[in-house]
Amino acid sequence: MSLSQDHIRQLLAEADHPLGVKELLRVAGLNPGQQTELKRALRELVRAGIIVKDGKRFRLEGPRTPRAPEAGVEARREPSAPPFKKRGPTPGSGREERGGGFRDDRQGFRGGDFRRSLQRGSRDDRFEDSGQPAVEGILHMHRDGFGFVHPVTGEGENIFLPPGEAQRALDNDRVVVEVAGRPGRFEGRLVRVLSRRRELAVGTYVAQGRHSLVMTTDANLPGPIRVPPTQMARDGDLVKVRLGVGADLLEPGQGLFGEVAGSLGRPGDPSAEVLGSAFAHGFSDEFPPEVMDEADAFAVKVTEAEATEGNRRDLRSMPLITIDGEDARDFDDAVYAEPRAGGWRLVVAIADVSHYVKERSALDAEALNRATSVYLPDRVLPMLPERLSNGICSLRPDEDRLCMVADMTFDRQGQRRSHELYPAVMRSVARCTYNEVQDVLDGTDVPHRNFLKPQFEQLMALARSLMAMRKARGAIDFDVPEHKVLLGEDGLPQRMEKRERKDSHRLIEECMLAANEAVATYFQDEGLPTVYRFHGEPDPQKLAAFAVLAEAYGFQLDVEDGVSSKELDAFITQLEGHPEQRALNQLLLRSMMQAVYTSTRVGHYGLAAENYLHFTSPIRRYPDLLVHRILKAVWARKGKRPSEAHLEREEERLEGMAQQCSERERAAMTVEREVVAFYAALMMKDRVGEEFDATVAGIAEFGFFVELDEVHVEGLVKAETLGPGSKLDKRTHSLVYANGRRVRVGQKLRVRLLSANTTSRKIDFEALQFADEAPLQRTTGARPPMRRREAVTEAPGRHTGGRPGGREREAVKTGRTPWRKPAAEETPDAEQWKSLAEAEETPFGVKAWEPPAAEEIATEDAAALSGYGSEASEEEAARPRPRGRFSREGRREEAAPARSTSRFLRARPEEAPAPKAEPATPAKGKRKVIRPTLPASDEGAEAGPPEEARAPREDFNAGRSGEEPASRAKAPREDFTPPSFDADDSAPAASPHPGFDRIRALAAQRGQLSTGAAPGGASKKVRKAASGASSRAKPSKKAPSGKKSGGSKGAGKTPGRGAPGKRKR
Structure with missing residues (x-):
């Protein structure tokens, strides 16, 4: 249902109480997508004093005379009004006039608007006092929230908009901004939105009850779009959404409303990505109903009355031909050439679109809004409905068509002698392609085109003459190849190929250039305003x-x-x-410089032409349609010249249209570039890891771009992949590295494909080898590994970040070498252990022993020894160990007190209790800690003092994480008398940590296996005893020191829980 202010007034007048927004939506029969439009209409009615707002409700009120504000007090503002827009007093703002309560009295004093209105020298005053004129431009949003306004004139600097301002409009909106700041640092403030470029979006439909959502991947849209539930799509479908936003400024964070306009199928369809790019830049794949109604009203054939009206000439007997690409469907130009005395006659006939698209019609408004057709690999988004572009306006063969003609004569040097412009009716004799014309010119037999060979040869001779003339005049011919995406039947890209520029292409180009120059010269000679194509000096x-x-x-x-x-x-x-x-x-x-459309400047630097415009493509370019319309207006005046005031107004009107056409042309180029990049990434995503020959095509600070020689795909090689210290040398446009390497455009190299992202449309490569150079060393990834500080494995002890522990302080006093992690070559592997055991020595200074077999002990015990007697994996060896006084399964624990026996040890029936080892007599008043002693040397030398002959302490817990035990050279405490590992004690000596006792117990088990009975019942008992020893047991407080739990009473039975001995004093 339509929405109007009169309708709102009628609804409020019929209601017996104030109505809220949602109630108005229901009463008016509107859908939720029109809520934004309703709010805008309500705000306008409030500002006009027609209705009054009571809190969140509205009621009808007659217009009131505005009350003048008190002296020294600024006028109140409505909260809905932009904070920067200066307004007079709100009509009916007095409390006694409204008859409202306290809430009404505070109207206009909410939020930051009131505070900002009283701040002097604030941001608002800065804009008001800047003296800069307002600028009209196109808003381009950045993914980080801010934006820039590009002036539509193409002149001047871009204007920065902070996030708070940029988010009040949509990407590609045409806006007006106030400007403050200095050159190079201009900042803008939005005043109003002139037109919304974006009407459609693509996203995934998510059903959520009353208000469903469309999740779009476009970062320039403010979050998901709320839509009413629809039967047009299922949950998870890709849908096309029509945005329900008017021309008002948006409220940041409020989000968008819309309605589903159609389903695009399930996710993963490439066509949805293509449409998403087109929608994001303001283009559409559909026309409004009123436009389609006008297009459908035209006949499909030219009537005889149309062919003979006015001064239209009849060229149906002239053998005009159209030459276009193989996939073209809109034929807007036809050519004919014949020899003349000393030269040629060239006739260029262009489709008369202005006969059907009248000024101020719905067709004309939509054509101006689009301004150009967009040609994509899988579709065309036409400027006009297909009934016109591919139907009555298209110069199809053997059908009568209305046209506008540029009739010219040239001499042998390509100089134009005369030109004449007139309307006509024509009939094309053939629809030729570029490849067919080229084959005929090359002498290839083309049966259905051989009869046109004389015509092709005349056209080619004239084209060569025109090219020579333009070359002598100074026209620039860059000859930059274009890339074309070839799709398969499934819609997926098959390959990328360069569009070869053949003589048949140049033939048509020269004919069109000649016609454009002739028409531009006509307007310049007559002194009449029109839309020129301007290209300035570099x-x-x-x-x-x-x-x-x-x-x-x-x-x-x-x-x-x-x-x-x-x-x-x-x-x-x-x-x-x-x-x-x-x-x-x-x-x-x-x-x-970029070529633009304008009504005030003439000349084309690149073509070396004094006058130039676009006349030859009115089906796909709006400026050409404008030129046709202006020509007809000139002919209708029959030589009468309009007044200067009229000419000035006309020039100003045409300048606005020219700016619109220039902006839309740039948007179309952006869409075409994005779509080609998307198909390139889609084609390459399955070839990650493959190698290609490439050429450096461009240099930037962050890397260099390469183009593959065979696939014709461009991608980026990031600068850091070749090493650190890269810098862009702007003088030579090269990338210079700290190691002396220099990357320049044109270099040949070998690359490997690293990634192809269809969402960001980016392709990344890795350089493998430059031409005539050795292969690069690092070829494993797009990014070099981050430089990390090498992990230092610390000895068991206090955390080094705080005050050093006692052992560390004593090591400093005695000058001991700090503990370090043993090198890889110092850690023996399984084979070295065997040779070391025979020599009775190890790099850790203790007697070597052979680790037990894993199947003979419990799984937990095998894990405890896995890092001691076997080679650790590289990953485990490189992993830093946890810190703490003692590390155990990743936890920090305090040192356990010394015990005479291990709680992991179990008594065996075969063994008799060993005599208790005599401890050393401790000094009076000092606590004695018992630790292992060093073994005697091979020569039988006696062990020296503890400070000199003590074996370095080993971190057996490191073996649990796959690391080898590390030696330590910390100075020991003076109250330590370690017993020897070789002592023939049946009970292990006390240790400061259970890990020592655990290893000793397992070693004893291994020794018993090597000296026990035959592998029958004895070995079975040993395995059973070992299995019992692997489980942890509670220590018994009543067990005597130095004796194994169970004693002789446990002979022949499974041992019970072991009991540790009393602590030594």
């Missing part, structure tokens, strides 16, 4: 920078006194055949 600074770059490659370009187009074309001719030709052509193009 930027002097950019051109000077390019001259320095060209000099680095051995080419000279003098730019001190400016460069004419003829001199620049001569320079480009020098590049032909050079390996860097394509790259240098691309860099030179970047220094050139």
Whole structure:
């Protein structure tokens, strides 16, 4: 249902109480997607004083006379009004006039608007006092929330919008901004939105009850889009959404409303990505109903009345032909050439679209809004409905069509002698393709086109004459190849190929250029306003920078006194055949100005033409349609010249249309570029890891771009993949590394595909080898490994981050060498253990022993020894160990007190209790800690003092994580008298940590296995005893020190829990 202010007033008048927004939606029969539009209408009615807002409800009120604000107090603002827009007093703002309560009295004093209105010298005042005129431009959002406004005139600097301002409009909106700041640092504030470029979006439909959501991947849209439930799509389908936003400024964080316009199928369809790119830049794949109604009203054939009306000439007997691509469906130009005395006659007939698309019609408004057709690999988004573009306006063969004609004559040197413009009716004799024309010119037999060979030869002879004339005049011919995506029947890309520029292409180009120049000359001679195609001189600074770059490659370009187009074309001719030709052509193009449409400036630098415009493609370009319409207006005046005031108004009107066409042309180019990049990533994503030959095509600070020689796909090689210290040398346009490597455009290299992202449309490569160089060393990934500080394995003890522990302090006093992790070659492997055992020595200074077999002990015990007697894996060895006084299963624990026996040990029936070892007599008043002693040397030398002969302490817990035991050279405490490992004690000596006792117990088990009975019942008992020893047991407080639990009473039975001995004093 439509929404109008009168309808809202009627609803409020009929209601017996104030209505809220949701109640108004229900009463008016509107859908939730129109809530934003309803709020906008309500705000306008409140500002006009027609209705009054009571809290969140609205009621009808007659208009009131605004009350003047008190002296020294600023006028109140409505909360819904933008904080920066200066307004007078709100109508009916007085409490006694409204008759409302306290809430009404505070209207306009909510939030930050009131505070900002009283701040002097604030941001609002900065904009008001800047003196800068408001700027009209196109908003381009950044993914981080801020944006830039590009002036529609193409002149001046871009204006920065902070996130709070940029998010009040949508990407590609045409807006007006106020400007503050200095050159190079301009900041803007949104005033209003002139037009919404974006009406559609693509996303995934998510059903959620009353308000479903469409999750879009477009980062420039503010979050998900709320839509009413629909039967057009299932949950999870890709859908097309029509956004329900008007021309009002948005409230940041409020989100968007819309309605589902159609289903696009399930996710993964490439066509959805293509449409998403087109929708994001303001293009659409559908036309409004009123536009389609106008298009459907036209007949499918030209009537005789139309063919004979006015001064239209009859050219149906002339053998005009159309030449287009194989996949073209809209034919808007036809040509004919015949020899004349000393030259040729050239007739260029263009479809008369202006006969059908009248000014101020719905067709004309939609055509201006689009301004151009968008040609994509899988579809065309036409400027006009297909009933016109592919039907009545298209110059189909053997059908009568209305046309506008440029009739010209040229001499043998390609100079135009005369030109005449007139409307006509024509009938094309053939629809030819570029390949067919080229085959005929090359002498190939083409049966259905051989009869046109004389015509093709005349056209080619004229085209060569025109090319020579333009070359002598100084026209620039860059000859930059274009890429074309070829799709398969399933819609997936098959390959990328370069569009070869053949003589048949040049033939049509020269004919169209000649017609465009002739029409532009006509308007210039008559002094009448029109829309020209303007191309200015290159930027002097950019051109000077390019001259320095060209000099680095051995080419000279003098730019001190400016460069004419003829001199620049001569320079480009020098590049032909050079390996860097394509790259240098691309860099030179970047220094050139971009061609635009305008009604105030004439001349085309690149074509070396004094006057130039677009006349030959009205089906797909709106400026051409404008030129046709202006020509007809001139002919209708029959030589009468309009007044100067009328000409000024007309020029101003045309300038606005020209800016619109320039902006839409750039948007179409962006869409086409994004879609090609998407198909390139889609085609390459299954070839990750493959290697290709490539050429450096461009340089940037973050890396360099390469183009594959065979696949014709471009991608990025990130700078850090070749090493650190890269820097862009702007003088030579090369990437210089700290190691002396220099990467320049045109270099040949071998690359490997690392990734192809269809969402970001980016392809990353890794450089493997440059031409005539050795292969690069690092070829494992896109990013080099991060430089990390090498993990230092610390000895058991206090955390080194705080005050050092006692052992560390004593090591400093005695000058001991700090503990270090043993090198890889110091850690013996399984084979070295065997040889070391025979020599009775180990690198840790203790007697070597052979680790027990894993199947003979419990799993837990085998894990405890896995790092001691076997080779640890590289990953485990590289993993840093946890810190703490003692590390155990990743936890920090305090040192356990010394015990005479291990709680892991179990008594065996075969063994008799061993005599208790005599402990050393401790000094009076000191606590004695018992630790292992060093074994005697091979020569039988006696052990020295504890400080000199003590064995380094081993971290057996490291074996649990796969690391080898590490030696330690910390100075020991003086109250330590370690017993020998070789002592023949049946009970192990006390230790400061259960890990020592555990190893000793297992060693004793191993010794018993090697000296026990035959492997029958004895070995079975040993395995059973070992299994019992692997489980942890509670220590018994009543067991005597130095005796095993169970004693002689347990002979022949499974031992019970072991009891540790009393602590030694």
